[in-house]
Amino acid sequence: xxxxxxxxxxxxxxxxNDEHERWEHRGYEMVVGLEVHVELxxxxxxxxxxxxxxxxxxxxxxxxxxxxxxxxxxxLNRQAVELAMRLGLALNCRVQKSTFARKNYFYPxxxxxxxxxxxxxxxxxxxxxxxxxxxxxxxxRGHLEEDTGKSTHVGGPGGRIHGSDYSLIDFNRxxxxxxxxxxxxxxxxxxxxxxxxxxxxxxxxAVGASDAKMEEGSMxxxxxxxxxxxxxxxxxxxxxxxxNSVRSVGRAIEYEAKRQIALHEAGEPVxxxxxxxxxxxxxxxxxxxxxxxxxxxxxxxxxxxTVDPGPEWIERVxxxxxxxxxxxxxxxxxxxxxxxxSDAVLLVVERDQDEYxxxxxxxxxxxxxxxxxxxxxxxxxxxxxxxxLATLTSMELSGAVTATQAKTVVEAMIAGDxxxxxxxxxxxxxxxxxxxxxxxxxxxxxxADQPDAWEKFCAGEGKAMGALVGAVMKASKGQADGKxxxxxxxxxxx
Amino acid sequence: MSxxxxxxxxxxxATQIAEGVRHGTLxxxxxxxxxxxxxxxxxxxxxxxxxxxxxxxxxxxxEVDAIVAGGGDPxxxxxxxxxLKDNMCTRGIPTTCSSRILGDWxxxxxxxxxxxxxxxxxxxIGKTNLDEFAMGSSTENSAFGPxxxxxxxxxxxGGSSGGSAAAVAAGFASVSLGSDTxxxxxxxxxxxxxxxxxxxxxxxxxxxxxxxxxxxxxIGPFAHSVDDAALTLEAISGHDPGDSTSIERPPLDLRSxxxxxxxxxxxxxITDLPTGASPxxxxxxxxAFDALAAAGAEIVDVAVxxxxxxxxxxxxxxxxxxxxxxxxxxxxxxxxxxxxPDTNQMYMATRTDGFGAEVKRRIMLGTYALSAGxxxxxxxxxxxxxRLIADxxxxxxxxxxxxxxxxxxxxxxxxxDKSSDPLAMYLCDTYTIPSNxxxxxxxxxxxxxxxxxxxxxxxVLAPAxxxxxxxxxxxxxxxxxxxxxxxxxxx
Numbered sequence: 008x009x010x011x012x013x014x015x016x017x018x019x020x021x022x023x024n025d026e027h028e029r030w031e032h033r034g035y036e037m038v039v040g041l042e043v044h045v046e047l048x049x050x051x052x053x054x055x056x057x058x059x060x061x062x063x064x065x066x067x068x069x070x071x072x073x074x075x076x077x078x079x080x081x082x083l084n085r086q087a088v089e090l091a092m093r094l095g096l097a098l099n100c101r102v103q104k105s106t107f108a109r110k111n112y113f114y115p116x117x118x119x120x121x122x123x124x125x126x127x128x129x130x131x132x133x134x135x136x137x138x139x140x141x142x143x144x145x146x147x148r149g150h151l152e153e154d155t156g157k158s159t160h161v162g163g164p165g166g167r168i169h170g171s172d173y174s175l176i177d178f179n180r181x182x183x184x185x186x187x188x189x190x191x192x193x194x195x196x197x198x199x200x201x202x203x204x205x206x207x208x209x210x211x212x213a214v215g216a217s218d219a220k221m222e223e224g225s226m227x228x229x230x231x232x233x234x235x236x237x238x239x240x241x242x243x244x245x246x247x248x249x250x251n252s253v254r255s256v257g258r259a260i261e262y263e264a265k266r267q268i269a270l271h272e273a274g275e276p277v278x279x280x281x282x283x284x285x286x287x288x289x290x291x292x293x294x295x296x297x298x299x300x301x302x303x304x305x306x307x308x309x310x311x312x313t314v315d316p317g318p319e320w321i322e323r324v325x326x327x328x329x330x331x332x333x334x335x336x337x338x339x340x341x342x343x344x345x346x347x348x349s350d351a352v353l354l355v356v357e358r359d360q361d362e363y364x365x366x367x368x369x370x371x372x373x374x375x376x377x378x379x380x381x382x383x384x385x386x387x388x389x390x391x392x393x394x395x396l397a398t399l400t401s402m403e404l405s406g407a408v409t410a411t412q413a414k415t416v417v418e419a420m421i422a423g424d425x426x427x428x429x430x431x432x433x434x435x436x437x438x439x440x441x442x443x444x445x446x447x448x449x450x451x452x453x454x455a456d457q458p459d460a461w462e463k464f465c466a467g468e469g470k471a472m473g474a475l476v477g478a479v480m481k482a483s484k485g486q487a488d489g490k491x492x493x494x495x496x497x498x499x500x501x
Numbered sequence: 502m503s504x505x506x507x508x509x510x511x512x513x514x515a516t517q518i519a520e521g522v523r524h525g526t527l528x529x530x531x532x533x534x535x536x537x538x539x540x541x542x543x544x545x546x547x548x549x550x551x552x553x554x555x556x557x558x559x560x561x562x563x564e565v566d567a568i569v570a571g572g573g574d575p576x577x578x579x580x581x582x583x584x585l586k587d588n589m590c591t592r593g594i595p596t597t598c599s600s601r602i603l604g605d606w607x608x609x610x611x612x613x614x615x616x617x618x619x620x621x622x623x624x625x626i627g628k629t630n631l632d633e634f635a636m637g638s639s640t641e642n643s644a645f646g647p648x649x650x651x652x653x654x655x656x657x658x659g660g661s662s663g664g665s666a667a668a669v670a671a672g673f674a675s676v677s678l679g680s681d682t683x684x685x686x687x688x689x690x691x692x693x694x695x696x697x698x699x700x701x702x703x704x705x706x707x708x709x710x711x712x713x714x715x716x717x718x719x720i721g722p723f724a725h726s727v728d729d730a731a732l733t734l735e736a737i738s739g740h741d742p743g744d745s746t747s748i749e750r751p752p753l754d755l756r757s758x759x760x761x762x763x764x765x766x767x768x769x770x771i772t773d774l775p776t777g778a779s780p781x782x783x784x785x786x787x788x789a790f791d792a793l794a795a796a797g798a799e800i801v802d803v804a805v806x807x808x809x810x811x812x813x814x815x816x817x818x819x820x821x822x823x824x825x826x827x828x829x830x831x832x833x834x835x836x837x838x839x840x841x842p843d844t845n846q847m848y849m850a851t852r853t854d855g856f857g858a859e860v861k862r863r864i865m866l867g868t869y870a871l872s873a874g875x876x877x878x879x880x881x882x883x884x885x886x887x888r889l890i891a892d893x894x895x896x897x898x899x900x901x902x903x904x905x906x907x908x909x910x911x912x913x914x915x916x917x918d919k920s921s922d923p924l925a926m927y928l929c930d931t932y933t934i935p936s937n938x939x940x941x942x943x944x945x946x947x948x949x950x951x952x953x954x955x956x957x958x959x960x961v962l963a964p965a966x967x968x969x970x971x972x973x974x975x976x977x978x979x980x981x982x983x984x985x986x987x988x989x990x991x992x
Contacts (some may be wrong), residue, residue, distance in 0.1 A: 071610055075829045077603070077711040078590040078612060080744050109825050111871075113848055120828030168844065176833075304871035306880060309716035309822055311745050 030196040030261075033272065035234045037264040038241060039200055040147075040192035041256075043207060044185050045217040046154065046225040047090045053153045053184035054081030054123065061223055065177035073182045075118030080310050083107075087184035088130070088314060091151050092324045094186060094216040095131030097331055098146050098207075102324075104315040105130040105150070107308040112301045116156035116176050124152035124187075126305050130314065136190075136210070137333055138202045139348040145191030156181035186216070192231065192241070197257035204228055204253050209332040209357060221252055228256055232263040234271065242267075243277040247291055249284045259284040263291050335361050342374040351382040363388040363396075372397025373404050376413075384417050391420045391427050399429040409488040412438045438486065446479075446487060450495045453478035465500050472496060515581045515675040515729040519622070522580030525569055529562035529580030532675075533624055536582045539672045540627075548648050549658075549667040551587045551597055553627040558582065561624045568622075575622030578736050583618055584674035586665045587628035588635055589720070590709040591615055598711050599643035600633045602830045602855025604837035612709020613744065614678060614720055614737045621736040626674050629664030633857045634827065635685055635713045637661050638929035641920045642859045649916070650693060652955055656913040659689030659929070662723070666693040669723045676733045677723045682714045683815050684908075684933025686721045687945040691908035691958025694947045695723045696730045696975070699933075701965045702940035703748035705734070706741030712826040714819035715746075717937040727946065727976045731755035734968075748966075758969040763977040764797030766970070769901025772802045775809040775931050778907045781951030786907050789948055789959045792981040793905075793974065803897040803904065807889040811935035814890070816927060817870045817883035818938070823860075824867030830855060862923065891939040898964040903974050906932045908945035908958035932960060942968045946975045948982055 030037055049059050055072035071079035095102050108126035129150030136144050157180050162172030188207065194200050208226060211219040219226040228251075233244035245267070250259045262284075267277050282291040316324075330338070333347075339361045340347035355361050360381050368374035370393055377400050381387050387396060399420070403413045416432050425431035433439075453475050454461045463471035472493065479492045513532065521527030537555055544550060568575045585591065588598045590608035592615075597603050611619075618625065632642035640648040640663025648663040650656040651671035658667040662679025666689035669677050679686040681699035690697020698721040705720045712718060722733035739752035770790060778786070794800050832838035832851030839850035856864070870879035897904060909929060919926045936943035942965070945958035959978060963971035 071608075074834055076608065076835065077596070077598075077606075077829070078608065078610075078709040080708050082743060082745055111825050111828060113828065113831060113845075115831075115833050115844060118829065118834065120831055121825050174844075302873045304825070304868065304873075304876070306821060306825070306871055306876075309714075309746070310712075 029237075030198075030264075031237075032265055032268055034236060035264070035268045035271065036195055036237050037197075037260060038192050038233045038235060038244075039194035039260050039264075040231045041190045041194065041200060041203060042229040042231065042246075043188045043190075043204070044227040044229075045094075045188065045211055045219055047087050047184040047186060048215060048217050049084055049086045049090060049184055051084055051086075052182035053084050053087050053151070054182055057182070059183050060179075061225065063179055065175075065179060068179040069181075073118065073178055075120075081123060081308075083311060083314065084184060087151060088316065089324060090184075090214075090216045091130050091149065091186050092316060092321065093214040093328060094188070094211060095134065095149050096321070096325050096328060097210050097214045097216075098131065098134040098136055098149060098188070100131035100134030100146060100149055102131055102316060102321050104128065104313060106313050107151075107311045108305045109308050111304045114155070115174060116158045116178070116181065118156065118178065118181055122153060122155065123308055123311070125150035130316075131186075136203065136206060138199060138206055139333070139336065139353055140202070141348075142199055142202075144193045144199070144203050147189045147191050149186050149188045152185050152187060154180050154183040154185050192233075197261045200230065200260055201253050201257045204256050205357075206332065208253075213329055213331055227251075230256065230260050230263070232260050232267070233277070234264050234267045242271075243279050245277065245279065245291070246281045247284050248281060248294065249286075251286065255284060255286060258289060259291060262289060266291065332356055339364065339374075339378065342368055343378045344375055345378060351378050354382055358385060358388075360385070360388045363393055366393035367396040367400065370394045370397040371401060373400040376400035376403055380413070380417050383414075384421060386421050387417065390423070395420060395427055395429055402429060402433065406488045406491050408433050408438045409486065410490075411485060412436070446483075446491060447495060449479050449482045449487065450475075450492060450499070452482065454499070464496065513675060514725055515578065516726070516732055518581050518675055519577060519579045519732070522565065522569060522622075523574060527580065529565040529624060530559065532580050533558055533562040533582055533626070536626060536673060536675070543651070543671055544673065546649065546654055547651055547667050547671050547673075548646060549629055549664045549671060549673055550584070550627040551599060551630050551645055551664070552595060554594065554625060557594075558624050558626045561619075565622050565624065576736070577621050577732060578618060578676075579622035581623045581675045582626040583623045583733075584627050584629045584665055584668040584677035585615065585625060586631055586635075586662050586677070586679045588631060588680060588711040588713075589615060589628075589678065590711070591625070591628065594628070596628065596711070597645075598634045599631045599645055600855065600857065600860070601644045602836050602852070604835075606836045608709070610709065613706035613741045615709065617737045617739075618678075623736070627668070629662070629668050629677060631664055632661035632685075633860050634711070634823070635661040635680055635682055635718075636823070636859050636863055638684070638688055638926050639914075639916075639919065640664060640667075640689070641916065642857055644857055647916055650913045650955075652694060653913065653953070655915055656955070657692065657916055657918075659692035659909065659913065661685040661689075662697075663689045663693075665723050666690055666695055666697065669693070669695045669725060675725070676729055678720055678733075678737070679723055680710055680713070680718055680720050681933075681937065682717045682719075682819055683937050684930040686723065687933045687943060687958070687960060688909045688929055690723055690945040691947075691960075692913040692956065693723075694950075694956030694958075695725065696727055696944065696946055696979075697721065697723050697908075697958070698730050698734060698944040699936065699942060700734060700738060700753065700968050701748070701942045702937075703746050704738045704750075704753060704942070704966075704968065706737075706744040706747050708741055708743040712822075714822040714937075715826060716822060717815075717819055719937070721944075727972060727979045728756065728759060730944070731759060731972055750966075753968050755969050755972045758973050759976040761973050762796060763793050763974050766793075766798045766903065766974060767801050767901045768793050768798045768974065769801050769803040769897055769904040771805050771808060771897070771904055771906060773804050773806055773808065774906060777910045777928065777931060779911045779952070782907045782909070782911060782957055785948050785951060785957040786905065786959055789905055789978055793977060796977050796981070798974075798977075801901050803900050805890075805893045805897050805904075805935070807886060807893045808935050810886045811890055811938055812927060812931055814883040814886035814938060815930070815934045816866065817879050818887060820863040820867030821870045821880050821883075822867065824864045824871065827856075827860065827864055859923070887938045890935050894935070894939045894941060894964070902963070902967070902970050904962040905974075906960045906962065908932060908960040912951045912953065912955035912957060936962055939965075941965050942971050944971055944975055946978045948978055949985070
């Protein structure tokens with residue numbers, strides 16, 4: 008980030024991001040860019056026919072290419088290219104002609120002693136991702152590369168290679184296709200970083216590019232963090248590795264920003280280095296400094312040719328993309344009247360239940376009520392037909408059941424009572440719509456019993472209403488609809 | 502067809518062997534025994550092979566004969582004894598690159614060329630010696646000792662495919678395969694008096710060839726005749742989905758063109774060719790132009806200004822790729838390992854013990870050429886020179902169908918002559934390197950002898966995918982030389 012100009016895209020969107028909440032500590036802001044590695048959900052590896060499968064016996068999904076045996080040659084997996092294109096298009100990237108390079112370094116789990124990775128010509132470039140609250144994070148690139156094997160260092164301190172007795176290497180992961188998604192340094196708040204990771208994850212799953220499981224390592228986040236006085240030039244950054252959950256992303260960058268602020272305030276330099284996030288002590292620790300960073304000696308991979316998807320393939324992939332989480336939230340927000348970044352909308356879309364809620368709407372139900380029930384009772388969508396949910400919301404809307412009763416009916420439907428028929432359940436529970444005259448007489452009785460409260464209510468003291476409604480509820484043994492009572496009270500007041 | 506075998510027994514041409522075996526007039530096992538007998542007689546002296554596969558070859562030859570006896574056709578190379586440069590993977594058979602670092606590693610798979618040879622009915626007779634990892638021009642850089650030139654055993658066979666060249670020249674194999682990164686087929690072919698072909702880059706699969714400079718490496722044949730070379734190349738060429746740089750085309754069609762002659766072809770003489778060819782070699786080249794002119798070709802002058810920069814660009818690009826290609830020899834997964842207290846020291850000890858001096862030199866050269874701060878000045882610039890050479894060739898080929906140059910500046914030199922002077926050794930490849938940089942085909946054809954009666958090769962160069970035109974001209978040169986020899990023996 009250091010020395011790079013602040014990113015402003017053609018729409019000049021960046022200034023509008025200034026309106027968003029900012030993290031600030033002792034007059035400093037954080038400047039964060041995220042590098043997210045995701046394993047693509049392909050059948051086979053990026054350059055060979057071995058299965059791409061997690062959790063198998065060590066060293067069973069291997070072949071000459073995976074092991075980097077002499078004479079082996081890579082052949083690019085077309086499905087990996089297509090999945091990379093899917094996620095690139097979902098992130099509004101330009102999908103372009105691209106090449107592979109060799110990144111040279113020695114490590115025992117890196118079979119060829121070089122990683123084949125896209126370098127100066129990535130397949131995806133210059134996109135963006137909008138967070139649910141509308142904050143836009145620029146995407147610099149999303150490039151294809153192969154994963155390494157996995158080392159287990161046995162003996163010695165801390166599971167590191169140094170000082171260990173011996174190391175075991177599992178090459179099953181070596182050659183698994185990855186896309187590295189590099190954001191612009193646009194993030195200014197730990198919550199934005201978390202939202203970015205969550206939203207990216209949702210997009211990856213939606214387009215079928217990856218299962219994006221941080222706990223299994225199929226999605227891995229590195230954070231580039233620096234701090235500065237707002238508006239000042241970028242300062243030296245540190246790269247934080249080993250951030251293994253959405254929650255850790257927020258904690259790690261907040262810790263790191265504060266560490267750097269303390270250094271700035273003490274007049275000490277921030278040294279450019281790679282740091283390791285320790286989940287247990289909640290701190291970042293030096294892994295290596297820039298001085299001992301490898302010289303990767305990148306050069307064009309001579310065993311592969313240029314990948315040029317061409318407009319036809321790109322458009323075919325674009326046309327096959329499903330609606331993305333943001334669009335689905337917008338649809339659900341529109342249909343329900345709830346804000347797109349409300350908890351209900353966020354949760355229900357994240358759980359993939361938005362389609363179910365909308366179906367309840369098209370089957371005659373009320374979308375807002377259906378949304379509320381599904382948010383609170385996630386099991387609804389798996390066991391209760393959308394039509395039954397639709398019926399329940401209609402009953403609720405007509406006053407046949409109250410909101411409280413509806414909740415009880417939802418529980419009974421999930422439990423499987425009365426063949427999940429809301430009307431039968433309501434009847435069995437004795438939830439009967441009170442007829443209006445019965446309710447009105449109860450309201451009149453409540454007014455008569457509490458003249459003081461009535462007076463205050465008429466004088467505009469909203470709080471007084473509670474006592475009146477409460478009395479009606481009590482008299483009706485909870486069967487009265489609160490909304491209907493309020494409506495009657497207001498009617499009588501006028 | 503000329504008898505290029507140095508020694509008393511006449512060699513049998515691959516075309517004749519295959520023809521005889523396919524028609525049941527020759528038995529593959531007898532052909533093999535002839536070759537094994539010659540190996541027994543002279544291999545101690547020549548050292549063409551790292552490994553002779555007598556037993557496996559006998560089994561295979563018997564199999565080929567059985568196919569014929571059963572009424573089947575084993576293929577276009579039926580019963581032809583073939584030697585493989587020991588940098589091509591053979592399943593279950595040690596493949597060493599003439600390096601200590603591979604130890605007793607046995608590849609779990611066959612190179613595509615090995616598979617195709619088998620499918621064509623060939624009999625693999627052994628793995629031949631080379632300069633370690635194909636780095637050298639004399640086969641003196643082998644960890645297993647040098648190969649000697651069958652025409653004069655005090656001299657080198659050239660390199661790096663010196664074992665494959667010597668095996669054909671000595672009649673140990675009817676044809677052999679080599680790999681050519683900067684001249685490693687054509688230069689030893691010239692020095693051993695055999696035909697040697699580097700086809701168009703991508704015409705032959707590199708899958709299973711242990712890489713030296715991946716963007717330059719190409720497999721090709723050594724043979725007693727142009728016809729044999731064409732036959733072998735037809736068997737091993739053609740698209741391989743396992744090599745992404747393999748051209749999506751059917752096998753080369755060469756033999757049907759060999760009788761077409763050179764009449765009407767434009768043969769280019771490079772006016773600005775780097776000097777350095779010795780007078781005896783230059784005289785043969787001049788004679789070749791005359792021969793083609795007499796055969797009806799038009800001799801045209803062309804300029805290839807960047808030709809002379811090829812050597813410099815090559816010694817940045819090839820070592821750069823090699824430094825990366827050879828990084829996998831780290832002692833972790835296969836080959837030899839020298840134990841040490843930690844991983845980094847193990848890498849260093851393994852590679853220090855495992856690689857020879859020339860390989861280390863090139864790894865260091867290449868690492869330096871790619872290093873941060875130097876990459877643009879060295880590797881980047883070399884790549885631009887590479888493009889320039891390709892462009893210059895393209896302009897020349899607008900005026901000429903083929904070009905003619907020496908294959909090697911001199912005839913075979915004495916063992917030890919250049920082994921302490923890497924730059925003198927590198928100059929051996931002055932005339933062959935540019936075709937590797939441009940990816941175009943080029944071949945060496947035996948064209949009489951020079952100083953000391955040693956073989957001289959003329960190099961025919963052609964634009965990419967014009968291998969058949971190159972072969973037409975080579976066949977014409979071969980016919981001329983046969984006529985000369987017949988007249989000589991008749992007088």
